[in-house]
Amino acid sequence: MRRQWTTTAGIVITALLTLFLLVPVLLSVYAGLTVNYARGISAGFTLDWVKQVWALYSDTVWRSLVVALMTLALTLLIGVPGAYALVRRGGRFARAVEEIVTLPVAVPGLALALAMILTYGGAGSFRQSTLFVVVGHVLFTLPFMMRSVIAVLDTIDWRTLDEGAASLGSPAWRRFLDVILPNVRPGIVAGSLTVLTLSIGEFNLTWMMHTPMTKTLPVGLADAYASMRLEIASAYTLVFLVMVIPLLIGVQLVAGLTEKRTAS
Template sequence: MSGVSKPDDKTSMNSITAPVKQPAKTHTRRRGLPTSRTWLAAGQWFVTLLLCAFLIVPVVMSIMAGLTVNYFKGVSSGLTLRWLGEVWTQYHSSVFLSLEVAAMTLLITLLTGVPAGYVLARSKTRLSRIIEEFLVLPIALPGLASALALLVVYGGFTMFRMSVAFIVVGHVVFTLPFMVRAVAAVCASSDLRTLEEGAASLGASFFQRFVTIVLPNARPGIVAGALAVLTLSIGEFNLTWMLHTPDTKTLPVGLADTYASLRIEIGSAYTILFFIMTMPLLVAMQWLGVDATGQRSAGKQRSAASRSKPTPTSTP
């Protein structure tokens, strides 16, 4: 019809594309500015690096003090291994004693903590929860309080009080909850009951089920608990300081003596020795992917089991 005007093609195209071009220009202008998420990530990195420096710099300075000729002059005085040699000459017996105590503590916690963790994981009664809380109680109490309790009960037995076994008992009281919780966490997460029932139906005894089913499935928790027990036993000071005698001086107690009575280079060299003993255990914990409770190992075990399950296929 002649009375109706047709819209111009160019005008209609411009009216459609014009609103689209404007946001594109705005987006281009904003791309050069950091977003709030970028600022947040940068702030998190800054705080993390600052905390790492706050924790690591004192350790590095202490190590350097043990390797310098004169701490007050710094590295300019020269580097030496003299202080490490003196520490080893005077306190090598404390090093071997700490390793002996840690080994005996680990053996006792393995023999008692693994069965206890398995029983607590299988039992769902209120009594088992109460026992578990009592086992964790030494962690909540200060080490001095636990040592005082041991002295009150067993201090009258002179031979036992003066022996290394007294320190071992204290370390077992302190480290046993870590082994029990690590094993219990793994045993509770894995389907041990179904596996044991299947083995029992085939005629396996309890001992056979425990050795062939429970222990292999609880291995991540046992490794986690063992590493935690070793590191805690070697580094325990508060409890050991009250229980030790001049003949049963462990590594942390010797470290306190060096800082209290000798020059700072000797104490720093002792710190290096302590560092050399504990770092391999900490690296092993990270390399094996375990923690003090066994939760991370249990999670890895569950994820590996889920990946090994066959995917269901739809039937036509």
């Protein structure tokens, strides 16, 4: 009886929490689909707002995707070998580097953006390009990739795996590709999901860094909330969800596929 009582309580609490998280999102989606939010369902539903959002802001959707994927590519290229190098080296130096790399997370995004503008403001074409935003996102997301990979490295006996491969004649770069990478895959997948979601949703850094030509989705969203009617802003949220959910599922699928490929 006692266990049933706790089970019921668990279900109720979980349901309440889920509702707490989901209701605002669902309301947003609902608002984006109503003809007039103030009048509610009686006014009927429409896709007009979504169409308007697409007409006004489709470039921000694509830009956000491009920025997120470029950010992911760079954090993978820098973060994964970097994490392994740090763990291999160990000691005080490695810890200091890890702290420095983590700093951009602690520093307010606005301050980081300001520092970036102070440093590269003079480099006109770079400052104006989407790449500038990408660099900002890499600075911000890199520690999440590295920490995720380091966490997995800490749980596997990478040194023995590396020595085992070395004893079979494998050169250092091949040991990294053949033995280390496949065994830290869970950390890479988790890190990738974090980096993608952070990059796509990133606002305060991007808001400071963007130019009218390099607006990302969240910056456009702020723009819409500030200057358009509620239904358009809500429809924008709907577009955001439609974009981000398949993207995350896609990453999971790709991770699953590469696992099967290397296993065969």
